[in-house]
Amino acid sequence: MAVIEVSRVSKRFKTYDRKEGVWGGIQNLVRRNPREVRAVDDVSFTVDAGEMVGYIGANGAGKSTTIKMLTGILVPSSGSIRANGYVPYLDRHQYTRGIGVVFGQRTQLWWDIAVVESFQLLKRIYDVSDRTFEEQLEIFDAVLDLKPLLYTPVRKLSLGERMRCDLAAAFLHRPRIVFLDEPTIGLDVVAKENIRQFLKRINTELRVTVVLTTHDLSDIEELCRRVLIIDRGHLLFDGSLEGLRERFECKSQIVFELREPVQVDFSRLGFNASVEFQQLDALRCQAVFDKKKVASAELIKAIVNSLAVRDVTLDDTTIEEIVREIYSRGEVASA
């Protein structure tokens, strides 16, 4: 059953181009050049109850704008959105009772006061009973280790601690749908892992529908079975992560540095059919390969065994590269 239905939604903004320089500045006073920007362009998708969907795209792709329309903050320029039975921006008051929102870039909590006071306020806003409140805090504490943070003012928390509190705040009133805009941005590996564990648990145990935006592909790999890819306002892909992998080559790359400048004979490595080798300069070489066909461990082993290597680095395909690849093909795919 679909809890979110987005149909042919566009959001257009008007911006003004500014002319440069002093004379340009004076011209701007008198005449402005309006330009229409399509932040989101004719996007349609549905999300089923209990799904955890990753909404990805590079910076400025239109992710946040979509989330802001889904949460009722922005009004779509055209198209329609229904979520949890409401039109978000029209029935904002009732609709927001059933959703939770986290914007990774900024906190929803009150900056100067203890975290627990923010929770108390949210409890009253959402009319959460004392029992539910206690229960929710217990659940959050178990995964997020919240209790030590409760009596600290938000401004004294680290980014990771703050994000844990923000997540708890978003789930406090047991929402049916939760929107997370870049929940792992700027966090270290441990904090990221913490938050992913929490989301996994909440999603499976409480059957909360989660829509999360990120530009960190590993978030998606860990959490979401389904991905939506948006770029320059267009929805480029809607389907499973495996579908995405199969459909688009995921090139990985190994760069290795030699101990001494020599001309390397790559055929010695025995991967010539499946790996593209290239000597970048006297010391550095590059191997580009498809992870599905070649195990990177094997390749690294071969390199280390047959060449005098000082350093090896492995780069996986980033979401930017996939998006670039999809975009260069110019197709809207689904799988």
Added chain:
Amino acid sequence: MKLTPYIAFARIAFLKILAYRLRYYTGIVTYMVNVSVYYFIWKALYRGKESLGEFTFEEMITYVSVGFIIRTFYFNNIDREIANDILLGHIAAKMTRPVNYQWMNIAQAAGESFFRLFMFTVPTALAILVVFPLRAPASLHSALAFLAALLFSFMVFAALNFLVGTCAVYLHSILGLIRAKYFLVEILSGLLIPISFFPDTLAEISRWLPFQLISFTPLMIYMGKFQGEELVTSFLLGLGWTLVLVGLGHWFWRKAATKLTVQGG
């Protein structure tokens, strides 16, 4: 409308302000300086005169001092806070809560005002009382009516600020507008000069505008110069303008909210 969340907002504002207590100690000094400046100005103006208009010198000093004392109570920065919300993008998170944005702002301002009543208004009043000869309220009746009028003074001020703040949705930077409103309110509310000192036409117009309800009306009630019919009229005006300005704010915000753009992120 359920009240509990709004009371909770007021409480949060109260707690928030506790974190910045020090601001108020400097505030008391500022207000002392303000009152002193006006004391000397009026002293010069009254030289050789029994009274100006309907005010004796002693009454004028009471007018100015009590005017500044109550300003410590009704004052708020709703306009600046809305402008900040919009400029920095905090508005996004606030819009995803099932609360009325206008009442949330007014409730927070009320929490602050309640806090300031004890931490700022009373100390300022005591400090001024020590230095300047103030008159007590004209009667118990006047004193009670004065307290009631302060509620309108708070509401009108808050509702006006909300309207100005909402302009930020369209204009983004409203510092100029906020400043213009600040001076307009200082003059037209009668904080600096009693409205009865204005030129006749302006005085007549000001009597029907909402600004006088902020300062002039409660002060005239305090001094017993508004009584009987005039008192009733001023309360009706207070109620009327509160409803009109809050209603206007409600309508304006609804309209503006559809035009919101969120900065950053």
